Amino acid sequence: MTNKFGLIGKNISYSKSPKIHRFMADKLNLDMQYDLIDIDEEEISKFIKQIRSGIYRGFNVTAPYKQMICKYVDELTPKAKRIQAVNTVYMKNDKVIGDNTDYDGFIGLLLTHHIDVKDKNVYILGSGGAAKSVYVALTDLMANVTVVARKSTEETSFFNKVITYDQINPNKVDIYIQTTPIGTYPNVFDSILSSDLVKNHTVIDLIYNPPVTQIMKDSQHGINGLNMLIIQALKSEEIWFSRKIEWTNLLMNALKEVIYSE
Numbered sequence: 001m002t003n004k005f006g007l008i009g010k011n012i013s014y015s016k017s018p019k020i021h022r023f024m025a026d027k028l029n030l031d032m033q034y035d036l037i038d039i040d041e042e043e044i045s046k047f048i049k050q051i052r053s054g055i056y057r058g059f060n061v062t063a064p065y066k067q068m069i070c071k072y073v074d075e076l077t078p079k080a081k082r083i084q085a086v087n088t089v090y091m092k093n094d095k096v097i098g099d100n101t102d103y104d105g106f107i108g109l110l111l112t113h114h115i116d117v118k119d120k121n122v123y124i125l126g127s128g129g130a131a132k133s134v135y136v137a138l139t140d141l142m143a144n145v146t147v148v149a150r151k152s153t154e155e156t157s158f159f160n161k162v163i164t165y166d167q168i169n170p171n172k173v174d175i176y177i178q179t180t181p182i183g184t185y186p187n188v189f190d191s192i193l194s195s196d197l198v199k200n201h202t203v204i205d206l207i208y209n210p211p212v213t214q215i216m217k218d219s220q221h222g223i224n225g226l227n228m229l230i231i232q233a234l235k236s237e238e239i240w241f242s243r244k245i246e247w248t249n250l251l252m253n254a255l256k257e258v259i260y261s262e
Contacts, residue, residue: 004055005240006035008047008069008089009062013038014185014209016259017060020233023258027251030241041068048072048096051089058090058240060233063181066102066129067155073098083136084158085129088236099239102133105232107141108247109204112227117143121172124148125192126179127156130206134177135159170197176219178205183213191215211260230255 007017018034025032037047037059044065050056061069066085070076073086074095080086086098110117120143124131127149135158138145147159148168156162182192188210195218205213206225216222230252234245 002031002033003057003240004033004035005058005060006037006047006056007060007062008037008039008044008065010038010040010064012036012062015062016209016229017062017233019258019261020230020255021237023255024234024237024245028237028241028243028245030237041065044069044072048089051091051096058088058236060236061087061089063128063130067132070098072096079103079136083129083132085132087129087133087232088239090240100133101232101235101239102130102228103137104235105228105230106134106137106206108231109223109225109228110141112231112252113204113223115175115202115204115223117141117175119144120174121146122175122177123168123173124177124179127153127159127162128179131179132158134179134206138177165193168193168197170201173201176201176203176215178203178207178213178215181207183207183210183215185209189214191218193218208259226256226259227252230259 021034066087069086075097077099080098080100083100087102088099090097122138122143122145124134124147127147147162149156149162180192183190184207191214198219200220202221203215203219204223205216207213208224208226208229211224234247238245
């Protein structure tokens with residue numbers, strides 16, 4: 001029987017995740033099917049039942065469900081518990097486990113682009129599930145982290161230092177990390193910040209479609225989230241199939257070609 005996996009989210013027809021996993025299934029000779037599962041929140045429990053019954057072997061989770069899915073799983077890994085967000089789900093010892101490989105994906109992105117954040121003033125734009133994984137990773141890497149949110153809410157209490165967008169002083173910023181969906185295809189001319197706030201800065205935008213977002217164009221140095229997307233996917237497969245996958249330059253470049261091919 002084919003091992004079924006999928007991506008749970010809302011309005012996710014744009015996702016490149018199926019391309020990544022189908023390529024890896026062929027490369028590693030895995031019997032694997034990967035579906036896009038575009039659902040409303042009330043349907044999440046149905047798919048959790050399907051992983052319990054073995055219809056699905058595992059899921060990735062994307063916006064807007066990375067945080068709310070925590071209440072549907074039996075157990076969070078220590079990493080997911082710290083982040084309070086889940087992007088990878090699987091069965092272990094008859095329990096549905098929620099894990100987070102976005103953390104690994106973001107650290108991998110920094111490594112592959114040779115970015116050292118230690119003691120840097122890093123401003124995270126956004127406060128959702130992706131922002132939380134980035135925040136925990138940056139904290140572990142000893143960056144000075146400020147989170148920028150539209151307003152203070154219960155959600156923002158997770159972070160130590162939170163400001164609003166009108167409080168940004170670009171002179172105090174070394175690096176911006178853009179974690180919101182603003183600027184995603186087809187809204188390619190939208191940006192969360194005006195050009196004068198980013199023109200002298202490095203911006204890491206977790207968006208990968210389009211490859212160059214408006215905020216990246218406006219910045220001094222722009223990096224997209226493609227390496228994070230690839231590495232978090234490979235880390236999920238490591239968990240699902242209990243095997244190590246080396247993300248070499250050759251593999252990363254092959255996956256990039258697959259992702260951006262029509």
